[in-house]
Amino acid sequence: MSSSTYIAPTDHAKAADKFMEDEERVNWHDKALWFIREKRDVASKQLPEWELLRETASQIKQNVLANLDTYLEQFEQNAKQNGITVHWAADAAEHNRIVLDIINKHGIQKLVKSKSMLTEECHLNDYLADNGIDVVDTDLGERVVQLAQEPPSHIVLPCIHKRKEEVGELFHKHLGTEKGASDPAYLTEAARQHLREKFLTSDLAITGVNFAIAETGGFVVCTNEGNADMGAHLAKVHIACMGIEKIIPKAENLSVFLRLLARSATGQPITTYSSHFHRPRPDQEMHIVLVDNGRSIQLGRKDFYNSLKCIRCGACINTCPVYRRSGGHSYHYAISGPIGAILAPNMDMKKNADLPFASTLCGSCTNVCPVKIDIHNQLYQWRQIIAKEGYVPATKAQGMKVMANVMANPTLFRVAGKSGRFMMRLAPGLASIKAVNPWAKQRDMPEAPKESFRDWYIKNKKKS
Amino acid sequence: MSSRESILKQVKANKPAAAPLPATLAFPPLPAADVLEKYVRIAEAVGTVVMQVESLSAIGAYLKKHYETPERVLNTVKGVGFGQELSGPIEDGHTLANLEMAVVQGTLAVAENGAVWVSEEHLPIRVLPFITEHLMLVVSEQDVVNNMHEAYARLDVSVPGFGAFISGPSRTADIEQSLVIGAHGPKRAHVFIVK
Numbered sequence: 001m002s003s004s005t006y007i008a009p010t011d012h013a014k015a016a017d018k019f020m021e022d023e024e025r026v027n028w029h030d031k032a033l034w035f036i037r038e039k040r041d042v043a044s045k046q047l048p049e050w051e052l053l054r055e056t057a058s059q060i061k062q063n064v065l066a067n068l069d070t071y072l073e074q075f076e077q078n079a080k081q082n083g084i085t086v087h088w089a090a091d092a093a094e095h096n097r098i099v100l101d102i103i104n105k106h107g108i109q110k111l112v113k114s115k116s117m118l119t120e121e122c123h124l125n126d127y128l129a130d131n132g133i134d135v136v137d138t139d140l141g142e143r144v145v146q147l148a149q150e151p152p153s154h155i156v157l158p159c160i161h162k163r164k165e166e167v168g169e170l171f172h173k174h175l176g177t178e179k180g181a182s183d184p185a186y187l188t189e190a191a192r193q194h195l196r197e198k199f200l201t202s203d204l205a206i207t208g209v210n211f212a213i214a215e216t217g218g219f220v221v222c223t224n225e226g227n228a229d230m231g232a233h234l235a236k237v238h239i240a241c242m243g244i245e246k247i248i249p250k251a252e253n254l255s256v257f258l259r260l261l262a263r264s265a266t267g268q269p270i271t272t273y274s275s276h277f278h279r280p281r282p283d284q285e286m287h288i289v290l291v292d293n294g295r296s297i298q299l300g301r302k303d304f305y306n307s308l309k310c311i312r313c314g315a316c317i318n319t320c321p322v323y324r325r326s327g328g329h330s331y332h333y334a335i336s337g338p339i340g341a342i343l344a345p346n347m348d349m350k351k352n353a354d355l356p357f358a359s360t361l362c363g364s365c366t367n368v369c370p371v372k373i374d375i376h377n378q379l380y381q382w383r384q385i386i387a388k389e390g391y392v393p394a395t396k397a398q399g400m401k402v403m404a405n406v407m408a409n410p411t412l413f414r415v416a417g418k419s420g421r422f423m424m425r426l427a428p429g430l431a432s433i434k435a436v437n438p439w440a441k442q443r444d445m446p447e448a449p450k451e452s453f454r455d456w457y458i459k460n461k462k463k464s
Numbered sequence: 465m466s467s468r469e470s471i472l473k474q475v476k477a478n479k480p481a482a483a484p485l486p487a488t489l490a491f492p493p494l495p496a497a498d499v500l501e502k503y504v505r506i507a508e509a510v511g512t513v514v515m516q517v518e519s520l521s522a523i524g525a526y527l528k529k530h531y532e533t534p535e536r537v538l539n540t541v542k543g544v545g546f547g548q549e550l551s552g553p554i555e556d557g558h559t560l561a562n563l564e565m566a567v568v569q570g571t572l573a574v575a576e577n578g579a580v581w582v583s584e585e586h587l588p589i590r591v592l593p594f595i596t597e598h599l600m601l602v603v604s605e606q607d608v609v610n611n612m613h614e615a616y617a618r619l620d621v622s623v624p625g626f627g628a629f630i631s632g633p634s635r636t637a638d639i640e641q642s643l644v645i646g647a648h649g650p651k652r653a654h655v656f657i658v659k
Contacts, residue, residue, distance in 0.1 A: 032641050056489055066480050192646065225649065249485055251620075251621050259576070
């Protein structure tokens with residue numbers, strides 16, 4: 001995405017406003033994601049042991065985080081014995097340098113890459129492009145957003161914000177498909193042919209990692225398209241990039257996670273491919289880059305370390321009423337939606353201060369999370385910290401201060417209620433003016449009752 | 465201090481209190497006939513054509529009937545008796561770029577998700593089950609297990625350098641959530657369950 005024309009938004013609410021200007025698209029986006037949420041519900045209900053699986057997965061991850069240093073060392077030792085080269089990167093910049101060094105060592109100019117949210121987090125594509133390397137994203141959705149010079153808007157469905165006509169237009173421009181063609185099967189076949197040529201002519205493949213097994217020194221990559229396998233098995237060099245929290249203790253733990261992952265993500269019983277890499281081919285070089293990039297700090301935040309249990313299924317994103325109506329780009333962070341909103345402030349609290357507020361705190365995210373992360377509680381906790389640190393916008397902070405004073409003082413509360421009801425009856429239009437009352441922007445104000453519950457109660461209690 | 469040391473040091477300092485690793489999950493086994501019925505139902509739901517056959521040679525007869533020209537089929541399973549038989553390794557996966565069909569031995573099949581474990585032990589080259597346009601997997605009836613817990617109890621996934629659970633043909637729904645079969649891997653998948 002070098003020379004990208006894409007400019008990331010800086011404020012969720014403003015970006016959401018913009019997304020919502022296209023009502024037809026928002027409605028479609030909302031329904032498409034809810035449809036996936038429903039498929040997840042059907043899949044989960046087919047397993048009577050679903051809740052046991054969630055609880056077990058959460059406990060395994062708890063054990064991982066409590067022993068992360070020893071599991072990392074164990075993984076490193078076993079991976080090395082398997083003939084895999086292990087690298088450690090403290091931050092995004094070091095990760096990118098390590099990858100570029102491997103590429104340069106082999107004198108490689110172009111490579112294929114399958115989905116890796118970690119490399120999105122590190123902005124690897126930009127970095128490699130700036131260094132003259134041609135990176136081709138091979139996941140269909142990622143290729144679409146790459147051609148559009150945009151970041152993915154969803155961790156599982158990278159181009160869910162795009163309509164098929166827009167994809168058709170992009171493919172017409174870049175892949176030479178027929179003008180106006182927008183049939184998904186036709187466009188997918190065009191991408192298959194276009195990317196097959198890339199697979200066959202690339203000497204290096206980068207993949208992400210879904211799980212890395214401490215006990216065996218291997219790692220697992222899950223895809224539906226088969227792009228990670230096509231890339232890795234045809235390339236002379238395979239680089240797998242992973243966050244340090246992707247470790248699991250034993251291979252048998254995969255049974256729990258692979259049962260949860262795809263069902264939570266798309267409602268499939270398993271992804272088409274769950275590929276277990278333990279050793280390079282005899283004619284191949286295999287690298288793993290273990291990346292911290294803020295994770296070891298998050299590990300020390302007692303209210304937030306649970307977020308490191310995430311297996312990147314996207315269930316919290318699909319179910320989120322705010323995400324569904326605001327779109328992934330409005331989150332201006334590599335990982336959008338509720339989970340992104342609790343990971344992003346750890347990376348940069350000031351820049352991402354708006355994200356924990358992009359939630360209704362309805363708790364749906366927490367209910368669907370396959371590893372039982374208390375996402376909505378963490379969103380609430382982040383709000384407290386962000387306000388304390390002074391990163392809440394002045395108007396919101398002022399409003400909350402006034403509200404807090406009113407709420408804390410019964411007399412003031414009654415006066416405020418009475419005058420509010422009076423004003424709404426006197427001038428019902430006033431509260432509906434967006435500039436005066438942002439709450440009313442997408443909502444109709446309720447009709448104001450004549451009296452408060454308190455007044456009604458006192459009156460009726462006396463009667464009886 | 466190297467990044468390795470600084471990361472490990474910070475992880476050690478910040479990690480939460482000790483928590484035990486939960487015990488391995490196991491569920492009561494299902495009767496074999498139920499497992500098989502479930503496998504067929506779920507594998508078909510993910511787009512696999514499931515054929516239950518009496519013998520390996522019955523697979524050969526099926527292929528002959530449906531696909532006629534054996535030149536199009538790369539057969540790595542002895543006893544099928546159809547297609548280009550192959551026993552040794554393949555040096556370069558790129559030579560398979562235009563391969564139409566591959567017959568490959570699977571180690572076991574999983575009823576709950578339709579997946580078949582395919583590993584390097586049975587592959588002349590890793591890319592084979594991904595690069596072929598039509599994948600034909602062969603699994604013995606006694607190797608169909610109920611769920612992933614049973615699968616991992618039977619497999620040591622670290623023995624082969626590479627292995628994968630494969631469930632159905634490759635797919636994508638990235639364009640407007642419309643399911644399209646045949647993304648980068650096979651466009652069609654068969655699983656033959658041999659008695």
